Amino acid sequence: xxxxxxxxxxxxxxxxxxxxxxxxxxxxxxxxxxxxxxxxxxxxxxxxxxxxxxxxxxxxxxxxxxxxxxxxxxxxxxxxxxxxxxxxxxxxxxxxxxxxxxxxxxxxxxxxxxxxxxxxxxxxxxxxxxxxxxxxxxxxxxxxxxxxxxxxxxxxxxxxxxxxxxxxxxxxxxxxxxxxxxxxxxxxxxxxxxxxxxxxxxxxxxxxxxxxxxxxxxxxxxxxxxxxxxxxxxxxxxxxxxxxxxxxxxxxxxxxxxxxxxxxxxxxxxxxxxxxxxxxxxxxxxxxxxxxxxxxxxxxxxxxxxxxxxxxxxxxxxxxxxxxxxxxxxx
Amino acid sequence: xxxxxxxxxxxxxxxxxxxxxxxxxxxxxxxxxxxxxxxxxxxxxxxxxxxxxxxxxxxxxxxxxxxxxxxxxxxxxxxxxxxxxxxxxxxxxxxxxxxxxxxxxxxxxxxxxxxxxxxxxxxxxxxxxxxxxxxxxxxxxxxxxxxxxxxxxxxxxxxxxxxxxxxxxxxxxxxxxxxxxxxxxxxxxxxxxxxxxxxxxxxxxxxxxxxxxxxxxxxxxxxxxxxxxxxxxxxxxxxxxxxxx
Numbered sequence: 001x002x003x004x005x006x007x008x009x010x011x012x013x014x015x016x017x018x019x020x021x022x023x024x025x026x027x028x029x030x031x032x033x034x035x036x037x038x039x040x041x042x043x044x045x046x047x048x049x050x051x052x053x054x055x056x057x058x059x060x061x062x063x064x065x066x067x068x069x070x071x072x073x074x075x076x077x078x079x080x081x082x083x084x085x086x087x088x089x090x091x092x093x094x095x096x097x098x099x100x101x102x103x104x105x106x107x108x109x110x111x112x113x114x115x116x117x118x119x120x121x122x123x124x125x126x127x128x129x130x131x132x133x134x135x136x137x138x139x140x141x142x143x144x145x146x147x148x149x150x151x152x153x154x155x156x157x158x159x160x161x162x163x164x165x166x167x168x169x170x171x172x173x174x175x176x177x178x179x180x181x182x183x184x185x186x187x188x189x190x191x192x193x194x195x196x197x198x199x200x201x202x203x204x205x206x207x208x209x210x211x212x213x214x215x216x217x218x219x220x221x222x223x224x225x226x227x228x229x230x231x232x233x234x235x236x237x238x239x240x241x242x243x244x245x246x247x248x249x250x251x252x253x254x255x256x257x258x259x260x261x262x263x264x265x266x267x268x269x270x271x272x273x274x275x276x277x278x279x280x281x282x283x284x285x286x287x288x289x290x291x292x293x294x295x296x297x298x299x300x301x302x303x304x305x306x307x308x309x310x311x312x313x314x315x316x317x318x319x320x321x322x323x324x325x326x327x328x329x330x331x
Numbered sequence: 332x333x334x335x336x337x338x339x340x341x342x343x344x345x346x347x348x349x350x351x352x353x354x355x356x357x358x359x360x361x362x363x364x365x366x367x368x369x370x371x372x373x374x375x376x377x378x379x380x381x382x383x384x385x386x387x388x389x390x391x392x393x394x395x396x397x398x399x400x401x402x403x404x405x406x407x408x409x410x411x412x413x414x415x416x417x418x419x420x421x422x423x424x425x426x427x428x429x430x431x432x433x434x435x436x437x438x439x440x441x442x443x444x445x446x447x448x449x450x451x452x453x454x455x456x457x458x459x460x461x462x463x464x465x466x467x468x469x470x471x472x473x474x475x476x477x478x479x480x481x482x483x484x485x486x487x488x489x490x491x492x493x494x495x496x497x498x499x500x501x502x503x504x505x506x507x508x509x510x511x512x513x514x515x516x517x518x519x520x521x522x523x524x525x526x527x528x529x530x531x532x533x534x535x536x537x538x539x540x541x542x543x544x545x546x547x548x549x550x551x552x553x554x555x556x557x558x559x560x561x562x563x564x565x566x567x568x569x570x571x572x573x574x575x576x
Contacts, residue, residue, distance in 0.1 A: 026378070029480075233484060235399070245526070
């Protein structure tokens with residue numbers, strides 16, 4: 001299999017990750033994986049990879065730069081600022097074929113927090129228990145550093161016959177703003193927070209600096225609890241809004257602790273999990289009560305968008321004979 | 332979906348669980364036995380049974396002290412099918428045996444190794460030595476491997492009365508710290524924040540991020556704590572406990 005070494009010139013804060021390390025909750029391992037699953041899957045689809053292939057997850061408050069010694073097919077999704085290759089402007093959410101010694105630079109974004117880079121082939125990661133998902137707690141996964149070489153196997157692509165580095169395909173547009181409405185549903189301890197859902201959608205909450213891939217801190221009016229009894233540790237899902245004893249609330253992301261004993265009055269519904277992952281410290285959020293039906297509609301629409309995108313890409317890649325016969329077209 | 336009650340179709344009254352939605356992608360399942368031990372056993376037997384069923388769309392199965400959280404992708408598995416599978420699991424769950432073995436954990440009590448031993452003794456109104464004696468004499472049952480990073484959460488009625496959490500949680504607790512809270516205990520696998528009371532430190536490592544399996548203890552194991560001296564602590568190789576079993 002052919003391979004190429006990408007030179008990460010400026011890493012900012014970035015990691016190699018995939019969709020998550022599933023199946024080991026009995027050993028106390030949390031799932032982790034791309035915080036914004038939709039953007040990670042879209043990035044992979046745009047380069048003809050399987051949706052769960054490793055991607056680079058970057059924090060879009062810092063610039064990122066990488067050079068490709070040989071042509072590669074890559075894509076950038078999620079939150080990004082201006083994208084240039086050797087100084088020429090390119091857009092996000094589309095497949096791009098680079099040329100030899102191309103230098104790709106991504107400027108910081110104005111809003112949103114995480115960008116995703118996929119490269120056709122398989123980005124080398126630190127694989128553990130069947131996944132290369134970055135897990136900061138156990139120090140597994142590949143955190144990128146300046147001037148690091150990153151291997152990509154099976155990257156080989158032919159220059160497209162239309163001789164431009166782009167394809168007329170774009171993944172659906174994501175609008176990131178410094179204010180995010182999040183759909184929420186009742187959590188198991190809602191009844192211990194009388195009136196929690198009353199007027200909640202008109203309250204604005206600021207996202208605190210103590211936010212990371214485990215969860216984002218929501219500051220604002222404290223929710224008074226009608227009981228003081230302690231809750232025995234139990235499994236908590238992604239999106240759970242915990243009320244820790246120190247006050248405020250924490251909306252949990254995929255790097256959350258697997259089990260916890262804090263009360264959970266509400267849960268961010270699945271249809272909003274990708275937006276939840278794009279909220280940065282200093283942003284504001286409002287919590288809007290929603291229903292399972294609405295949430296599933298949103299999630300299904302996103303899923304349909306990915307399926308349509310994959311069809312478009314397959315057609316375009318097949319027609320352009322982009323992939324060398326020596327590599328599989330769909331990894 | 333509001334809370335529902337599922338029962339074993341074979342009609343055994345003991346096998347009933349209360350199921351509550353935990354958002355739109357997870358269920359929180361509470362076995363309804365009166366006995367705490369049976370609730371723990373049922374939560375873990377159900378988890379094993381569901382794992383075996385290998386349902387498409389299940390994203391996580393986490394049994395803890397007396398509940399079970401099941402995470403799922405509602406686009407691939409609807410909640411009603413999941414409840415059906417849960418009902419099926421209820422009828423097979425009882426047959427799953429949990430391996431039980433005795434595992435000894437060496438630790439140094441008190442001082443810098445267990446800064447809250449004094450406050451635990453104060454709360455109980457007994458001497459620090461009595462706390463150590465009661466902690467060592469108890470057969471702790473490993474309830475599950477949980478947060479953070481595979482911490483062995485165990486249960487036992489060592490002190491007769493629950494130990495309260497700290498009013499101000501610590502920001503960073505060193506790995507190896509042995510902590511108590513309520514009728515539960517845990518051993519920190521990595522440096523982490525926490526509000527439980529620290530009574531000692533073990534030189535052994537409870538997880539193994541450089542190999543597989545990640546943890547060696549399994550729910551149902553019995554933990555017995557054995558006091559060692561500071562000298563012995565420093566002479567003990569900080570090995571993964573799995574290498575000693």
